[in-house]
Amino acid sequence: MGNTHSATNGVLQRSSLYNQCQDPFIRRLARQFAVQDRAALGALSQDQVVDAMKKLKQYPDPEAVERHFPSADLDHDGRVKFDEFVTLVHLLMRHPELQHIFERYLHSGKRRRIAVFHRLSCSRPKPTEKMPLELFCSFVDREQGEKKLDGNWLQEVLGGGTVIDSLSFGHLLCHSRNGWTRPLHSTTWQDMTRPLCYYWILAHHNLDDCGAYAQALLQGARCLQIDCWDGFDGEPVVWHGYTMQTKLLFRDVVRTIATYAFQTSPYPVILSLDVRCGLAQQERLAFYLTTILGERLKTLPEPGLPVNNAWENSPEGLKWCVLVKGRVNPTTTDPRNHEPMEDTLSPTLAPTLSALTWMESVEIHSFEERLATARPSEVTSLSDEAALTFSQLPLVVQLNARCFTHVYPSNARIDNTNYNPMPMYSA
Numbered sequence: 001m002g003n004t005h006s007a008t009n010g011v012l013q014r015s016s017l018y019n020q021c022q023d024p025f026i027r028r029l030a031r032q033f034a035v036q037d038r039a040a041l042g043a044l045s046q047d048q049v050v051d052a053m054k055k056l057k058q059y060p061d062p063e064a065v066e067r068h069f070p071s072a073d074l075d076h077d078g079r080v081k082f083d084e085f086v087t088l089v090h091l092l093m094r095h096p097e098l099q100h101i102f103e104r105y106l107h108s109g110k111r112r113r114i115a116v117f118h119r120l121s122c123s124r125p126k127p128t129e130k131m132p133l134e135l136f137c138s139f140v141d142r143e144q145g146e147k148k149l150d151g152n153w154l155q156e157v158l159g160g161g162t163v164i165d166s167l168s169f170g171h172l173l174c175h176s177r178n179g180w181t182r183p184l185h186s187t188t189w190q191d192m193t194r195p196l197c198y199y200w201i202l203a204h205h206n207l208d209d210c211g212a213y214a215q216a217l218l219q220g221a222r223c224l225q226i227d228c229w230d231g232f233d234g235e236p237v238v239w240h241g242y243t244m245q246t247k248l249l250f251r252d253v254v255r256t257i258a259t260y261a262f263q264t265s266p267y268p269v270i271l272s273l274d275v276r277c278g279l280a281q282q283e284r285l286a287f288y289l290t291t292i293l294g295e296r297l298k299t300l301p302e303p304g305l306p307v308n309n310a311w312e313n314s315p316e317g318l319k320w321c322v323l324v325k326g327r328v329n330p331t332t333t334d335p336r337n338h339e340p341m342e343d344t345l346s347p348t349l350a351p352t353l354s355a356l357t358w359m360e361s362v363e364i365h366s367f368e369e370r371l372a373t374a375r376p377s378e379v380t381s382l383s384d385e386a387a388l389t390f391s392q393l394p395l396v397v398q399l400n401a402r403c404f405t406h407v408y409p410s411n412a413r414i415d416n417t418n419y420n421p422m423p424m425y426s427a
Helices: 002-020 024-036 044-057 063-073 082-093 096-107 133-143 151-158 166-174 209-219 248-258 279-296 367-373 386-390 394-400
Strands: 223-229 269-275 322-326 357-361 378-383 404-408
Touching: 024 044, 024 082, 044 063, 044 082, 063 082, 063 209, 063 223, 063 248, 096 166, 096 223, 209 223, 209 248, 223 248, 248 279, 269 279, 279 322, 367 394, 378 386, 386 404, 394 404
Parallel strands: 223 269, 269 322, 322 357, 357 378, 378 404
Antiparallel strands: none
């Protein structure tokens, strides 16, 4: 009887949250808090917080959740009450890069271009300060050239509110509705049964945390660059070598990919592995790929079996699959026998890792030679400078219909900017 009474009180307390909250965003948080708190404990675990944020279309970095959860859990009991939950969500949803823009429009009615925004010398706005909806519409008009916003979309995002705080400001700007693509292109209307090498594949490189990998996948990336290096305690790390980039545990990156790979698209995800670690930790790479990805990890058939079936190698035939791109060990029996790639710290690969490779990296010595031996599961990598030089050659156009060409930013791009893809698109 006592347990029933306690649970009833918990339900009543959670229901009262809706009446107490004037802020529409807080009401949405209260609603999700109540949904997740099924046991009426009045508090949520770390996993429940992540689930609640996903319902709010927010996908936090798992490392950020691990980092901020203890600071929000004031009782140190492994759960957060509603006020602690609100604090944690605010920490996880901040967009520091947008804060200065919000402040400028909040404190000034004058028109200024985003390109010349500088750090404010004035004090930060208080958390309670809001931007009127009319001022946000003015921002969109001046900076994005949109004369009229969809009122239904605004009300949906704001929950019926008429003012915007800094969190809602960032959410509106990062919302899919605010993207640059046409709504027609949000659905698949092309023929997806051709060989995979017929298609342009969006690739991301040098991502600096697990949240960035998640965000890249949610924004449509289907190929992720993963540089693998020896780490401490026998655990391989993901790191853009000899830079100040954060070192990430390989297993955490793979877990993030397993979680977010197919939330926005069912088509295959390619993991472009640049293996710079020794044989022992290569075994760990293979272990994590097989145990975490499971049946979603696609490998080529055994030597001697056909691998050129067009439908099996198409986006449609490879739905929900994860493909590993990288080098393979040359053998006398494997039909994928090519010279090993140079410019690597690992002269050979662990057999377990080599066996997982679906898309083999192959060096190019001449376009004629590659065209004669190219297979749909092979890929040649070119820097953007080399690709720009060769993109209009007839042999390159023919080669792209037979196998993959991976174009990566030149080493001369020290500022990590992207190259212009249009010349390659037109090849």
